[in-house]
Amino acid sequence: QKLNPFSEEFDHELAMSTRLHKGDEGYGHPKEGTKTAERAKRAEAHIHREVRDMCFIIESMAKPRPNGKIQVTFGELFDRYVRISDKVVGILMRARKHGLVDFEGEMLWQGRDDNVLITLL
16 A cells, blocks of 8 residues: 555655666566556557558559659558548558658648658668
8 A cells, every 4th residue: 555646555755766767677668467568469469450551552552663662642642541541640650660661751741741752661
């Protein structure tokens, strides 16, 4: 009960001393074997599936480019992929983070960035 902030026996100093801090091993990750850890694993697997699906869609709809690269415009991809998922930009950013696609800019906006090329790496 000394670690429970809702208990009358709560010990703030003890709670703060046992708490993980930024840089500590395990910080920012749920404890193994917990339901939270299981949900995190399922969510990560789901996101990886969505990223793979998007890469497949890009490859299947890409027109042959003279430079040999597999590329589509953001507008083309948005129009096609929005029927599959409404998280087009988020999935693109995750795919870029993992080195699977590349595009100019930090964020893509429908309409404004329709002509930005998405390159499948």
